[in-house]
Amino acid sequence: MRAGRPSSVRAVDAAALRLQFPVLARVAYLNAGTCGPLPRASLEAARDVWELAESQGRGAAYFERLGAMRERLRAAYASVLGADPLDVALTTSTSEGVVRVLAGLELGPGDEVLTAPDEHAGLLGPLRALRERRSVAVRTAPLAELPDAVGPRTALVACSHVSWTTGALAPEALAGLDVPLLLDGAQSTGAVPIDLSALGCSFYAGSGQKWLCGPMGSGMLWVSPAWRERLEPTGLTYVNLSDPAAGLAARPLPGAARHDAPALALETVAPALAAYETLASAGLSAVQRRATGLAARLAELLAGSGRLIAPRGRSTLVSWHSRDPVLERDRLAAAGVVVRDLPGTPLLRASTGAWNDESDLERLLAAL
Amino acid sequence: MRAGRPSSVRAVDAAALRLQFPVLARVAYLNAGTCGPLPRASLEAARDVWELAESQGRGAAYFERLGAMRERLRAAYASVLGADPLDVALTTSTSEGVVRVLAGLELGPGDEVLTAPDEHAGLLGPLRALRERRSVAVRTAPLAELPDAVGPRTALVACSHVSWTTGALAPEALAGLDVPLLLDGAQSTGAVPIDLSALGCSFYAGSGQKWLCGPMGSGMLWVSPAWRERLEPTGLTYVNLSDPAAGLAARPLPGAARHDAPALALETVAPALAAYETLASAGLSAVQRRATGLAARLAELLAGSGRLIAPRGRSTLVSWHSRDPVLERDRLAAAGVVVRDLPGTPLLRASTGAWNDESDLERLLAAL
Numbered sequence: 210m211r212a213g214r215p216s217s218v219r220a221v222d223a224a225a226l227r228l229q230f231p232v233l234a235r236v237a238y239l240n241a242g243t244c245g246p247l248p249r250a251s252l253e254a255a256r257d258v259w260e261l262a263e264s265q266g267r268g269a270a271y272f273e274r275l276g277a278m279r280e281r282l283r284a285a286y287a288s289v290l291g292a293d294p295l296d297v298a299l300t301t302s303t304s305e306g307v308v309r310v311l312a313g314l315e316l317g318p319g320d321e322v323l324t325a326p327d328e329h330a331g332l333l334g335p336l337r338a339l340r341e342r343r344s345v346a347v348r349t350a351p352l353a354e355l356p357d358a359v360g361p362r363t364a365l366v367a368c369s370h371v372s373w374t375t376g377a378l379a380p381e382a383l384a385g386l387d388v389p390l391l392l393d394g395a396q397s398t399g400a401v402p403i404d405l406s407a408l409g410c411s412f413y414a415g416s417g418q419k420w421l422c423g424p425m426g427s428g429m430l431w432v433s434p435a436w437r438e439r440l441e442p443t444g445l446t447y448v449n450l451s452d453p454a455a456g457l458a459a460r461p462l463p464g465a466a467r468h469d470a471p472a473l474a475l476e477t478v479a480p481a482l483a484a485y486e487t488l489a490s491a492g493l494s495a496v497q498r499r500a501t502g503l504a505a506r507l508a509e510l511l512a513g514s515g516r517l518i519a520p521r522g523r524s525t526l527v528s529w530h531s532r533d534p535v536l537e538r539d540r541l542a543a544a545g546v547v548v549r550d551l552p553g554t555p556l557l558r559a560s561t562g563a564w565n566d567e568s569d570l571e572r573l574l575a576a577l
Numbered sequence: 578m579r580a581g582r583p584s585s586v587r588a589v590d591a592a593a594l595r596l597q598f599p600v601l602a603r604v605a606y607l608n609a610g611t612c613g614p615l616p617r618a619s620l621e622a623a624r625d626v627w628e629l630a631e632s633q634g635r636g637a638a639y640f641e642r643l644g645a646m647r648e649r650l651r652a653a654y655a656s657v658l659g660a661d662p663l664d665v666a667l668t669t670s671t672s673e674g675v676v677r678v679l680a681g682l683e684l685g686p687g688d689e690v691l692t693a694p695d696e697h698a699g700l701l702g703p704l705r706a707l708r709e710r711r712s713v714a715v716r717t718a719p720l721a722e723l724p725d726a727v728g729p730r731t732a733l734v735a736c737s738h739v740s741w742t743t744g745a746l747a748p749e750a751l752a753g754l755d756v757p758l759l760l761d762g763a764q765s766t767g768a769v770p771i772d773l774s775a776l777g778c779s780f781y782a783g784s785g786q787k788w789l790c791g792p793m794g795s796g797m798l799w800v801s802p803a804w805r806e807r808l809e810p811t812g813l814t815y816v817n818l819s820d821p822a823a824g825l826a827a828r829p830l831p832g833a834a835r836h837d838a839p840a841l842a843l844e845t846v847a848p849a850l851a852a853y854e855t856l857a858s859a860g861l862s863a864v865q866r867r868a869t870g871l872a873a874r875l876a877e878l879l880a881g882s883g884r885l886i887a888p889r890g891r892s893t894l895v896s897w898h899s900r901d902p903v904l905e906r907d908r909l910a911a912a913g914v915v916v917r918d919l920p921g922t923p924l925l926r927a928s929t930g931a932w933n934d935e936s937d938l939e940r941l942l943a944a945l
Contacts, residue, residue: 231632232632235633236633240636243636244630244635247635256627259623263599263617266608266612267612268612269910302840304815308812308813312811328824330815330822331814331815333827334814334829335812335813335814337828340825347825424842424844425842426794426842443676443680443706443811444703446670446672446676447699447702454698454921456694456696457705457715457717459705460705461702471670471672471673472670472786476844477842477845549636552822
């Protein structure tokens with residue numbers, strides 16, 4: 210859990226880290242923005258769980274291990290966010306964290322949510338529903354202009370920490386607003402340094418399956434201490450009550466755990482924790498420094514080869530204009546290079562992680 | 578998917594079915610009410626998915642398979658419920674279905690929810706939160722008396738189809754009420770025949786990991802056609818929008834799929850489907866008939882040995898009074914018999930499935 214500190218002075222042993230990810234032996238995997246590569250340790254952790262469940266059933270031993278590993282995963286995610294585990298909920302995805310916040314704020318007529326027009330569907334979809342069903346006003350402004358666009362009715366600003374289309378960063382001036390801020394951390398959690406107090410947000414939703422290399426169905430939601438008791442818990446169930454046997458007298462758990470997803474399986478939690486440990490062993494800060502460095506290098510190489518790069522920040526995403534993104538994506542896939550197109554845009558996007566190296570970038574350039 | 582029909586005339590080949598569940602070679606597993614035994618086919622399906630993800634990454638092939646298998650799982654669950662797949666959402670648990678309904682009904686001051694005092698925490702927990710946060714009145718009456726307890730302010734009746742403590746069934750008279758009915762099907766889905774129109778419910782939440790023998794994190798929510806468009810979708814994300822690339826113009830999917838959980842993994846969906854297919858091959862109706870028959874037999878045996886059985890219905894649960902349920906549960910576990918205690922009650926509970934046989938019941942009786 211304390212791996213972040215010493216790592217700041219050492220570099221990643223890239224060759225050793227690379228060997229932990231079997232997929233890298235086959236392809237230039239540059240798509241952590243969809244799902245990260247799975248480390249060997251995750252596969253082993255999953256296999257152990259399935260064997261336990263098959264041979265002993267899913268009884269006391271399964272649930273005891275699950276309970277303990279959930280708290281270890283919460284602490285792991287807290288260390289990624291530089292947060293207190295008390296303020297971290299375990300979710301199944303960034304999107305689940307986003308909807309938990311949007312549902313729990315009890316917004317209604319007269320309230321306005323300010324967002325950017327090119328945010329992910331996991332944010333815009335539920336915002337549209339709030340507009341339709343609860344008469345919440347939804348107004349958009351470009352990500353960089355959000356701080357100046359806040360108005361008297363703005364009850365929430367909701368946007369990416371790192372834009373999923375371009376890799377641009379949320380403007381620093383968001384930190385000074387006197388309005389709650391929900392950051393969508395899908396493309397930032399594990400990828401870039403996160404300083405919650407500098408960001409000035411009230412809520413931070415993140416993914417476990419992208420730069421943290423865990424299974425689908427892993428994720429987190431950080432809720433600031435100021436909102437700990439205020440955000441309505443709309444997903445209460447057995448796992449997030451302090452005394453589930455108390456019936457109608459049962460109270461939500463203290464802290465963000467009251468927003469935990471209801472049915473996280475040991476088959477998910479154990480591999481997610483194993484993936485985190487693989488990265489933490491290499492040093493999280495060093496892992497992030499290497500990943501952002503590789504992205505900057507890729508942007509240089511692409512610009513040098515005449516591609517038009519979408520304006521980006523110090524992130525792990527590089528997007529460039531393509532005449533036919535789907536065709537180009539498929540051509541790259543056939544050459545063993547995995548990137549993605551971004552539907553509704555003229556862009557192709559590559560994601561870098563510390564597990565990548567120059568050879569992956571060269572394969573992409575060569576295949577283009 | 579059509580396995581239910583022909584099975585109604587044949588019996589289960591119990592010995593063959595039993596061989597599909599490795600845990601039964603070791604213990605008398607009588608705890609499907611917590612989690613069902615996992616069939617061999619589920620383990621194999623999970624292993625296949627992990628190997629795909631490790632070797633190729635989680636890209637196009639992973640998501641194409643996931644998309645197809647999600648719809649097959651939806652159809653499978655629909656066949657368990659005798660429902661149209663259009664009306665079935667894929668959730669991670671019964672509890673997730675319950676909270677989706679409670680959040681989506683937009684209840685407020687003046688509304689009353691009627692429930693039974695011994696319902697599961699997955700229902701009572703969120704009801705308490707509605708009372709505290711939204712001034713919704715929550716009134717209780719014993720399960721059997723709910724139909725007569727409905728009052729002028731009752732906006733929802735919410736209760737078990739099969740009581741998790743006693744195995745009693747919801748009263749048939751609930752079908753005639755002029756009030757929406759939410760049934761908690763945690764202890765009934767896959768275990769007993771379900772006739773949604775005879776039950777007269779508007780919402781039916783069920784589990785995938787109990788009598789359907791799938792992984793933790795699988796489940797379903799049936800929403801009646803009358804509520805299809807009315808129930809507020811409070812969990813919208815990429816997967817349940819008709820056109821996620823349309824930004825703020827994206828609409829929810831038609832049907833109950835708009836209530837799908839956000840991040841179901843192929844690692845969950847594929848083993849859940851494999852488990853269903855194991856049971857469907859044996860014939861779902863025959864599987865249910867055998868399971869309820871074994872429970873009735875167990876109740877007879879326990880009564881014959883002087884145990885006081887909690888009043889039950891034609892279900893797959895048998896609960897009996899114990900002077901020290903935790904001690905007795907542990908003693909049984911040491912003798913290779915898996916049952917559970919029910920915190921807050923003086924009861925021990927055994928669950929039967931078609932995979933059990935007389936030898937399991939005899940081991941339980943001998944160990945008592």
